[in-house]
Amino acid sequence: WDVLEANEENWESVLASKPLVFVGFFAPWCGHCKKLKPHWAELAAHFAAQGDELAEETSGLEPLAVASVDVVANPELYWRYDIKSYPTLRLFRRGVQLVDCDEVVVETKLLLGGF
Numbered sequence: 293w294d295v296l297e298a299n300e301e302n303w304e305s306v307l308a309s310k311p312l313v314f315v316g317f318f319a320p321w322c323g324h325c326k327k328l329k330p331h332w333a334e335l336a337a338h339f340a341a342q343g344d345e346l347a348e349e350t351s352g353l354e355p356l357a358v359a360s361v362d363v364v365a366n367p368e369l370y371w372r373y374d375i376k377s378y379p380t381l382r383l384f385r386r387g388v389q390l391v392d393c394d395e396v397v398v399e400t401k402l403l404l405g406g407f
Contacts, residue, residue, distance in 0.1 A: 294336035296359040300366050307387040310357035315382050317361045317370070322378040332358060354385075 298306040298315065307313055316332055318325040336358035363370040363378070373382065373389070383391040 294340040294358065295333055296336075296357055298359045298361045298366075298369075300368050303369060304387070306357070306359050307384055311354040311386055312356040313359055313384045314356060315359045315361060315384060317363050317373065317375045317378070317380040317382070319363055319378045321364075325379045328379050329360075332360065 296306050296309060296313075314335070316325075316328065318329070339356045339358060361369050363375055369375075373380075380392070382389055
C-alpha cells in the first residue's frame with residue numbers, strides 16, 4: 293500500500309515526505325470515495341515505482357507522494373482545509389496548498405461552457 297495514511301499527528305511529516313504531496317480527503321461512508329480508493333492506490337503505486345531520482349531525470353517532475361485523510365477520524369484537518377464535499381483532492385508543494393482540484397474542475401467546466 294503506497295498511499296500515505298495522514299492524520300492530525302503525522303500531518304506535517306506527510307507534507308514533508310516529498311516536494312509534492314497529492315492528498316485525498318475521504319469520508320469512510322462516501323460512495324464516491326470508495327470508488328476512487330483503488331485508483332488512488334494505483335496512482336500512489338505508479339509514483340512509488342518511478343522512484344524519486346528516476347522521476348526527476350526522466351520527466352523533470354518533482355517527486356510526488358499520494359496521501360489519504362479520513363476526515364471523520366481527523367476533524368481538525370477537515371476544518372483547517374475547509375472540506376465541503378467528498379472526496380476532496382488537494383495538491384501541496386513543500387507544505388503549501390497549491391490546488392484544490394475540485395475548484396479547478398468547476399472553473400474549467402465554466403470556461404468551456406460545461407454547465
